[in-house]
Amino acid sequence: MIAYQREGAGYPIVVLNGFAGSRVDWDPSFLAALEAGHELILVDNRGMGESGGGEDPFTVEGMAADTIELVESLGLDRPCLLGWSMGGFVAMAVALARPELAGSLVLLATQSGAGQAHVPAAVAAKLRDLTGSPEEQARGLISVLFTPERAAEVETAALDVVAGSRAALHPGVVGRQWEAMERWNGGGATGRLGEIACPTLVATGTEDVVCPPANASALAAGLPDAWLARFPQAGHAFMADYPDALAALIAVFLKVQK
Numbered sequence: 455m456i457a458y459q460r461e462g463a464g465y466p467i468v469v470l471n472g473f474a475g476s477r478v479d480w481d482p483s484f485l486a487a488l489e490a491g492h493e494l495i496l497v498d499n500r501g502m503g504e505s506g507g508g509e510d511p512f513t514v515e516g517m518a519a520d521t522i523e524l525v526e527s528l529g530l531d532r533p534c535l536l537g538w539s540m541g542g543f544v545a546m547a548v549a550l551a552r553p554e555l556a557g558s559l560v561l562l563a564t565q566s567g568a569g570q571a572h573v574p575a576a577v578a579a580k581l582r583d584l585t586g587s588p589e590e591q592a593r594g595l596i597s598v599l600f601t602p603e604r605a606a607e608v609e610t611a612a613l614d615v616v617a618g619s620r621a622a623l624h625p626g627v628v629g630r631q632w633e634a635m636e637r638w639n640g641g642g643a644t645g646r647l648g649e650i651a652c653p654t655l656v657a658t659g660t661e662d663v664v665c666p667p668a669n670a671s672a673l674a675a676g677l678p679d680a681w682l683a684r685f686p687q688a689g690h691a692f693m694a695d696y697p698d699a700l701a702a703l704i705a706v707f708l709k710v711q712k
Contacts, residue, residue, distance in 0.1 A: 456520045457504035459496045462489035465708060466530045467560075468521065469496045472539030473581060473635065474628050476503030479619050481694035487701030492708075495533070497524065499544070501627035508627040514540070514638045518547035525555050532557030534708060539563050539665060539690065540635055546643040549650045558711055559654040560704055563662055563690050565669035566676065567642015577663050582632060584625050588617035595620065599691040601661050608694070647676035655707045657683040657700065659692030681707060 459477055467488065471479060477496035488494060499517050501508020507520070521544055525533060535556050537545035542564025549556040565571070573581065580594040592613055596605045608616075643650070654677050658670035667684060674682035683703055688695040 455506045456500065456524050457498040458524060459494075461485070461494045461496065462492055464492045466493045466495055466533035467704075467708075468525065468530070468533050468535050469494055470521065470535065470537040470541030470544050471497070471499065471502075472537075472541050472563075473631055474502070474623055475538075475541075476619070478503065481691070481697055484693040484697035484701060487698045488704060490701070491705060495524070495528065495530070497521065499541075499631075501624065501630065508624065508630065511630055511633065513634050514543045514642070515547050515551070517544045517634070518551055521545075521548050522552050522555060534558045534560060536560040536704070537562065537564060538693070540631065543567075543635065543638050543642065546650065549652060550643060550646055553649070553651060556652045558652050558708060559650070560707070561654060561656045561670075561673065562693060562700075563658055563665050563670075564673070565642075565665050566644045566647055566673050567638050568640055568644045570639075570644065570669045570672060571666045572639050573664055581664070582628065584620070584623060584628060588621040589613060591620040592616035598663055598689075600689045600695070601687060604689070604695060644676070647673070648678060650677055651679070653707070653711050654680045655683065655704065656680055657685065657692070657703070659685050659688030659690060659695070661688060662690045662692070664690040 476498045498505040535545040542561040545559050577598045580598045596608050656670050656674040658667040660667050674680040685692045685696050693700050
């Protein structure tokens with residue numbers, strides 16, 4: 455069972471979170487801005503949050519199949535698929551498997567797979583670290599999602615929230631998610647980007663140390679119909695740095711596709 459939450463009204467946007475994230479982990483300011491004029495379908499990837507299916511090994515393509523089933527079961531008419539980081543992998547996999555279901559893609563801080571720069575080992579260690587206290591884990595995670603200046607602000611404002619999310623993680627599911635991403639990075643969509651015909655917005659933070667911004671440029675260049683936006687002095691979680699500006703850009707992008 456895949457858990458989801460519906461908020462707002464208007465053109466539907468299916469919101470797919472990244473590695474070790476659930477639907478409750480999005481920046482609330484970004485969601486509030488994005489909800490203006492849109493219905494948000496916030497999804498827990500398998501094994502995360504309230505979703506089942508995390509017991510066995512799984513793949514990005516399997517998570518895409520979950521998303522396809524959800525889109526069909528809700529009767530959504532060619533929604534936008536918005537994916538951050540690993541969620542972007544899932545969005546691309548849906549567009550490749552069932553192109554008629556995807557009205558558009560919004561790909562945030564993500565990459566296409568083989569041939570692109572992957573997470574540096576020191577950064578990966580902090581993303582995956584489930585040792586120490588939840589607060590220690592949260593500090594390590596925040597340090598790689600934001601620039602140093604913003605990380606200090608986020609720690610002050612939201613350390614307890616991030617720590618609570620880390621404490622709820624299941625190590626087995628986190629490991630299986632990581633393995634799924636590693637398999638994607640060995641192939642993914644790189645050789646098939648030309649098959650993604652729907653309009654796509656690619657956006658990145660210029661200081662992203664998790665998914666280097668050069669990946670966004672290469673991704674946009676490989677897609678037949680893509681916009682590219684670079685948000686300055688922002689890291690991997692740049693939607694929390696520019697919630698209103700990013701939501702406004704997405705709204706304009708979706709409006710001109712109609």
